Amino acid sequence: MSYKITIDSCGELLNEWKEDERVESVPLTLMVGDESIIDDQTFDQKSFLKKVAECPECPKSACPSPECYMKAYENEAEHIYAVTLSSELSGSYNSAVLGKNLYLEEHPEKKIHVFNSKSASGGESLIAMKIIECENKGLSFEEVISTVDEYIEEMSTFFVLENLETLRKNGRLSRVKALVASALKIKPVMGSTPEGNICQLDQARGMNKAIVKMVNHIGEKGINIQSKTVAITHCNCPERARMLEEAIRERLNPANIVVMDTAGVSSMYANDGGVIVAV
Template structure:
């Protein structure tokens, strides 16, 4: 079945993955002080992370506009287009894609365009993208495949471990005094995506302890992972990602484990040193 997949850049992918699977990415824009960063293949991620660390101000993000999605759809020769976005509860990206879809179908009424809310971000959204590629290669109608993908999304699990609380403090998500105390006490929270929203899962002292606790927590969601994939995305923290992979392999039999560097948007919220995992 000929189709094209479009994602926003909350989906952590490498350039090679985009090229191999012919995935089109629609970038977020991220402002740090007076400078705008476009979350595309030209983003200097090291420079971006340094600017974020050195700024006393919170980052400001802008989701793709309907026009941005529309332009990507016009690049597609395929009549079936799937658009995957970050959780609609975290961003307006999903709504932009809906508006763009409706406009596109007015111009191309013979096409079929499906907009999917990943109810996740970063590694979690990447996991859904990989499932889309798998399901779309199977037999069946596109409507049957979309239904299967949506069920997969509802059973997806995304967790974050934060090395730094700086961005949460800057964005007012936690009080500055509480954040500073947490940093002094070496508190490293585990966060979880629940129905598309981010909430606190567990607080631990030390990043390694949080890694161990998170690896153990995976066991609550099953015992046979041989047909499942684990995606680990990290913010300039490859050694932590490999450490987590090692811990997971000691406990479970995941069929595939994929480690990726986070793109700009995910890096902006997971912050330097953070990791995000997604599994089903």
């Protein structure tokens, strides 16, 4: 059976997907001050991070419209899937579902399903990988949905931030707390709730100690890691990502690890130096 996977641009694309017509990214729009930036293949991470650092306002994002998703669903594939970032963090999921419902009114014969990743970044990439695995095994459309839904329920996402400015600008951290945390080099260890929201799991003085604590939390919360792929995404810090990869491989021994640089939306959330792990 032929298939098509649409991922909103918060999910990173593996290199081989960029040339694969079966995988498509639907871009969100990023706003830095008065400037709008489309999160597509033209995204310039270095320029974006510089603009965010210089802008006193918090960067924002706007989800793809239902029409954008409808256009993505317009193809000859027999099974069509969409993967969006957590519905707790963005309207992308609701937009994808509305686009599906509108498209099915005119094409009721099509098989389309939208997955709420309850995650972001590499978590969405892992879900797309799972869909491809299921399709390659020849599972039916309904079996793919059931298997991937179970996979999502077992997933967890973690991240550590080098820079707390985005949290300060969007009101999640007061200016005083941000200044104190920066002065003491305190790094929060963050994670996802079962519903797909964000929570603080821990904190540590210094990035290396925070990464060690994050790996410990991954070991405690991760389910069947030895048989799974771990996704590491980093924002402009490849050496830190390699260190994290080595720590996870040595401590948790997963079946596979993929490492990717963040695209636009994930760069906005993680900020310069941030690292994200999904498993």
